[in-house]
Amino acid sequence: MRIFGLSFKVIKTLLTTQYAYMLEYRIEIALWALSGVLPFIMFSLWSQNDVGNTFGLNDIGLARYFLSAFLVRQFSVVWVVFSFEEDSLSGRLSPYLLQPLHPLLRYVAAHLAEQATRLPFALAIAITFFILNPSSFWIPSLPQVFLAYLSTHLAFSIAFLLQSLVAALCFWTEKSSALERLIFVPYLFLSGLLVPLAAFPSNVLKVAMLTPFPYLINFPAKILSGMTVDIFNGFLAQILWISILIPSVNILWKFGVKRYTAMGA
Amino acid sequence: MYRYFKTIRLFWSTAFASQLEYQLNFLIELLAMLGTLLGSVFILSLFFTGGRQLGDWTWESALVIQGVYTFLDGLTNALLRPNLTEIVNYVREGTLDYVLLKPIDSQFWLSVKKFSFAGLPEIILGLSIVFWASIQTGSSFSIYSLSVFIISLFIGFIILYSVWFLIAASSIWFVKTWNATEVLRALLAAGRYPISAYPIILRFIFTLVLPVAFLTTFPAEAILGDLKLHILFFGLMLSSVFFVLSRLFWKFALRHYTSASS
Numbered sequence: 001m002r003i004f005g006l007s008f009k010v011i012k013t014l015l016t017t018q019y020a021y022m023l024e025y026r027i028e029i030a031l032w033a034l035s036g037v038l039p040f041i042m043f044s045l046w047s048q049n050d051v052g053n054t055f056g057l058n059d060i061g062l063a064r065y066f067l068s069a070f071l072v073r074q075f076s077v078v079w080v081v082f083s084f085e086e087d088s089l090s091g092r093l094s095p096y097l098l099q100p101l102h103p104l105l106r107y108v109a110a111h112l113a114e115q116a117t118r119l120p121f122a123l124a125i126a127i128t129f130f131i132l133n134p135s136s137f138w139i140p141s142l143p144q145v146f147l148a149y150l151s152t153h154l155a156f157s158i159a160f161l162l163q164s165l166v167a168a169l170c171f172w173t174e175k176s177s178a179l180e181r182l183i184f185v186p187y188l189f190l191s192g193l194l195v196p197l198a199a200f201p202s203n204v205l206k207v208a209m210l211t212p213f214p215y216l217i218n219f220p221a222k223i224l225s226g227m228t229v230d231i232f233n234g235f236l237a238q239i240l241w242i243s244i245l246i247p248s249v250n251i252l253w254k255f256g257v258k259r260y261t262a263m264g265a
Numbered sequence: 266m267y268r269y270f271k272t273i274r275l276f277w278s279t280a281f282a283s284q285l286e287y288q289l290n291f292l293i294e295l296l297a298m299l300g301t302l303l304g305s306v307f308i309l310s311l312f313f314t315g316g317r318q319l320g321d322w323t324w325e326s327a328l329v330i331q332g333v334y335t336f337l338d339g340l341t342n343a344l345l346r347p348n349l350t351e352i353v354n355y356v357r358e359g360t361l362d363y364v365l366l367k368p369i370d371s372q373f374w375l376s377v378k379k380f381s382f383a384g385l386p387e388i389i390l391g392l393s394i395v396f397w398a399s400i401q402t403g404s405s406f407s408i409y410s411l412s413v414f415i416i417s418l419f420i421g422f423i424i425l426y427s428v429w430f431l432i433a434a435s436s437i438w439f440v441k442t443w444n445a446t447e448v449l450r451a452l453l454a455a456g457r458y459p460i461s462a463y464p465i466i467l468r469f470i471f472t473l474v475l476p477v478a479f480l481t482t483f484p485a486e487a488i489l490g491d492l493k494l495h496i497l498f499f500g501l502m503l504s505s506v507f508f509v510l511s512r513l514f515w516k517f518a519l520r521h522y523t524s525a526s527s
Binding site for chain 2 (some may be wrong): 025027028030031032034035036037038041044045047048049050051056173178179181182184185186188189194195199200244
C-alpha cells in the first residue's frame, strides 16, 4: 500500500524518528501548548461581561466552545515556514532535495509527531479547565468526536498548505517568514479563536466565510462543542480549499526549486 | 554615561543601515500592523453591541487602552523582541563569551544592540490613538495629566522589560525553555482590555503576579485623569523592584554560565 507515493515502511520510519526527536523537546512543546491560552483569556472576558446571550450562547456553551477552540488549535498549529526558512538559509535543504522524498513530506511527519507529543499536555490543560469550570464538563458523542477529529485534520492540512505556499517563497526572498504575518493576522481574527463567528455582524460574516480561516478553528470547534453546524457544507468547503491549495503549492514549488541557489552550502 | 549614549547611537545607526536592505519587510510589517489594529478594534466593538459597557469603560476610553497597547507593542517589536530573543542563541552557540569580554555592561549590550525600525509606525500610531480617543471622551489634558501619563508609560515599559529579561536570562540554565517568552506574550495579550473587565481572580493575578494592569489600564487611566496617586507610587516601587531583580538575577546567572562549544 502506498500513500502519497510513499511505502508504508517509509512512513513508519519517518514518523517514529520524528517522534523520538520531538520527545527530546518535551518541555519546549509543553510551553508551546501553554502559549495557546488566548481562547481562555477571551472566554473569561466574554462570560464576565455577559455578551454571550447576544449571539445565543450561555456561559456553558461559551466555555465548551472556547475549550474546543483551544484543542483544535493545539492540533492544527503549523510552523513549517520557520523550519523551512532556517533549513533553506543554513543550506540544510540541499541534501533533503537530493533524497527521493518531497521535503515538505518530511515537515508533515515532524508536525504529526509534534502533535502526538503535545497530546498529554493539551489534555492536562483541558482537565485543569474542567476543574476550574466544573459545570461546563461534557463528553461529546462518538460521531461528534470522529467528525471533529476528521475536520481538525483537514484544518491542519489547509493551514499547512497555506504556510507551505509562503514557505515556497523562500526560494525568491530570504525572509519569507515575515510574509507569514500576513496570513496570521486574518487567521487570528477570522478563524474564531477570539470569538465564535456567530457574534459577527452578518456582512462581516459573509466576507469571512469566503476565506479559508473559519474552517480552521470555528468549524471543528463547533462540531466538538456540540453546537448546531452545517456539517456537509463545512466539510465540502474544507475539501474545496485543499483541492485548490495542493496544485498551487505544487506549481510554486516547481518554479521555486529551479531558482534554488543552495545558500550557506 | 556619555559612552553609553554614543554606543546606542552607533548600534542603531548600523541597524538602520542594515535594515535598509529589507525595505519590503518594512511594508509587510506596516500591513500586518494595520490589519492587527483593525481586527482588534472590530473584536472590541463586539463587546459594546446593544449599548453595553466593558467593565465600566466606555467605547472611547477602551480605545485609549488599545492605543496604549499598540504603543507598547511597537516598542516590543522595535526593541525587546529583536534583542531579548537573541540571548538564548548567544548562550546556545557560546557567543555570549564575546559579549562578556566587551568593556561595557553586558545587560546593556544585550538589551539595546538591535533596533527594528519597522516598529516605529506602530509606536507613533499607538500614541495618536491615545490622544485622539481621549479627546473623544471629552477629557482635557493638563501638564499634570500628561506627566503622570508619561511616568506610568515608563513604569509599564520597565515592568515589561524586566519580566521579559528575567525569563530570557533563565536560558543560561534552561536553553530549552527559550519559548517561555511566547507564553509571556500570550498572557500579555490580556492587556488589550481593561483590567476591570476580567473576573476577580484574573484581576488579582494581572495586577500583582503578572502586572498587566500597569502596562495598559493604568496609563490609560492616567491620560483620562482617573489614576489614583497611590497606584502611581505603588507602580514606581513595583517597577524598581522588578528592574533591580532583573539586574541581580543576571549577575547571579552569569556566575553559573559555563559557556558552550569552546
